[in-house]
Amino acid sequence: MLQKPPRKRKTKSVANRPIATIDFETDPFLYGREPRPFCAGFYSLEKGFHEFWGADCVARLCEFIGGLSEAHTIYAHNGGKFDFHFMLEFLENPVKIISSRIAAVKMGIHELRDSYCIIPIPLSAYEKDSIDYRLLEADKRDANRAEIIAYLKKDCTALFDIVSRFVDRFGLQLTIGGTAIKTLRGIHPFDSTSKWHDEKFRPYYFGGRVEAFKTGIHKGEFKVYDVNSMYPFVMSEMQHPTGKRYQTGYQRIIDKRGRIAGFAxxxxxxxxxxxxxxxAFPVRMKDAPLNFEIPRGVFHVTSHELKAAIETGRAWNVKVLEVMVPEETISFREYVARFMEEKISAKARGDKAGEIFAKLLLNSAYGKFAQNPAHYFDYWIGEPPNEEYEVYSADIDSIDIWRKPSEREAFYDVATAASITGGARSVLMRALSNSVNPLYCDTDSIICSQLEDTLHQTELGGWKLEAEGNEIAIAGKKMYALREGSHYVKTASKGVVLSGPEIFALCSGKSQHWKNEAPSFSLGKNRVKFVERTIAGKNSGVE
Structure with missing residues (x-):
């Protein structure tokens, strides 16, 4: 019996492929319970919305996708940390994994991508309906099927809308960092560097400064100040090194303005x-955060920081052991001005997506300069093609994932990144020197009694008043609560979610226990994890 030839599938360049979005509804998050999908959704302009209800929804969704004759690029928001983990048996090589997140993976002729890599915000910040998650429990979902499917459809269409706009504007990019650096390079061309260059200048690269100068509970008048767009300001208004050519000097004299002999x-x-x-200056401690409290030693600094430290009296008896001066410098003023204008314009006309894109582009380029290919790997799902791969994730009940060091050497310029982050620390340093009773700082913000500096609510690089209160509890870095009377005006609790009262209780000596109802999916061992933490109480008294 003659068989019909297989249907010829339409092929297009990756950039021109149609876009689709998918999403799952699962059991509501409950600590210790691994959620399972009970409904899947698919949306594209060509096919519209399709839902798949029931315990076999993942298999039916994948069967539907496999039946599409035209290759698609299919997005799931946070898919690389959630949705794709339910689909592992249907996924194929090649796979791209970034920071334990499946960023892109093949599925037949299609490619699945995590849209969080290009739009790293909760979908609710753009457009998302709400639902009572109790309706998703097994004993209630069937009776509320229509409402659940409407909610799922809205998630799929909202994601499709913002992703489509992103792709129309920037092309089919994998990450927001890659998008930003490509866009910046188109406006301000710069040369890539080398491994040798990276090793020479990486000791000068540090991140933001986070300090809890005083812990415990404090009463008084306290204010929270922060900078309008710190990193875009530094990128725009300061000069930064670019290129591979430097002049070097040793044992040079430095004056009271931070000018070095021979390079004034x-x-x-x-x-x-x-x-x-x-x-004034950080030291990178082994297995610890940056330490700014080393009173004397050898430091690797940028001119931004050194000049600020000398001017504010935070550094003295300075001996210059080595100085490296770039033959070329650059500022990114045009790039920053363009996207600041886009952000303001989009906000004024109610274009939420345009405002989001502009904010992301403004804050995602500088870090890409510092990327280190030594941390890059190539990954493989299932049995690897050669012995160069080693096991990355093995699970008797799931799919093995292997990896090998990547041969790509994509160095941008860590020196540029070091200058930008050093410039930001210099701005913070000057503000700390102008503050009264500083209690806390974090990269672009200060909590103190008063900042004796010019304030401006909207000007790029200006300090603005964000919050005021009369009592603050500081448990440590990234853990504080400020209140005015009984009203909590500002809280922070990194790594856990604690309320204002809980942070005050913590600073009164009462330990706090927290557990995350939502599981963490990873590609390492124990792929589904539930996190709980106990934070020891810290009784420092009340001042």
Missing amino acids: DAPFYFAKIECEQMG
Whole structure:
């Protein structure tokens, strides 16, 4: 019996493929219970919305996708940390994994992508309906099927809308960092560097400064100030090194304005110095955060920080052991101005997606300069093609994932990143020197009694007043609560979710126990984890 030839599938370049979105509804999150999907949704312009209800919804969704004759790029928001983990048996190589997140993976002729990689915000920040999650429990979902499917459809269509707009604007990009650096490079061309260059300048690269100067409970008048767009401001208004060519000097004299002999007119330099200091320069400690409290030693600094430290009296008896001056410097003023204008314009006309994109582009480029390919791997699902791969994730009940070090050497310029982050710390340093009774700082914000500086609510790089209160509890870095009377005006609790009263209780010596109802999905061992933590009480008294 003659068989019909297989249906010829339409092929298009990856950039021109139609876009689709998928999403799952699962059991409501409950600590210790692994959620399972009971409904799946698919949406595209060509096919419209399709739902798949029941315990076999994952298999039926994958069967539907497999039956599409035209190759699609299919997005799921946070799919690489959630949705794709329910689909592992249907996924194929090649797979791209970034920070334990499945960023992109093949499924037949289609490619699945995690839209969180390009739009790293909760979907609710753009458009999302609400639902009583208790309706998703097994004993209630069938009676509320119509409402659940309407909710699922809205998630799929909202994601489709914002992803389509992103792709129309920026093309089919994998990450927001890659999108930002590509866009920036189109406006301000710069050369890539090398492994040697990276190793030479990486000691000068540090992140933001986070300090709890005083812990415990404090009474008084306290204010929270922060900078309008700190990193875009530094990128725009300061000069930064670019390229591979530097002039080097050793054992040079430095004056009271931070100018180094032989390079007095240099707009920027790196310096390896020995000095005494008071909270000006960081030292990277082994297995610990940055330490700004080393009173004397050798420090790797940018000219932004060194000049600020000398001017504010935070560094003295400075000896310049080595100075490196770039032959070329650059500022990113046009890039910043373009996307600041886009952000303001989009907000004024109610274009939420446009405002989100502009914010992301403004804050995602600088970190990409510092990317380190030494941390990159190539991954493989199932039996690897050669012995270069080692096991990354093995599970007797699931799919093995293997990896090998990547051969790609994609170095942008860590020196540029070091200058930008150093510039941000210099802005913070000057503000700390102008603050009365500083209690806490975090990258672009200060909590103190008063900031004796010019304030501006909207100006790029201006300090603005964010909150005021009369009592604050500080348990440590990223853990504080400020209140005005009984009203909590500002809280922070990284790694756990604690309320204002719980943070005050913590600072009164009462330990706090927290557990996350939502599981964490990973590609390592124990792929589904439930996190709970106990934070020991810290009784420092009340001041």
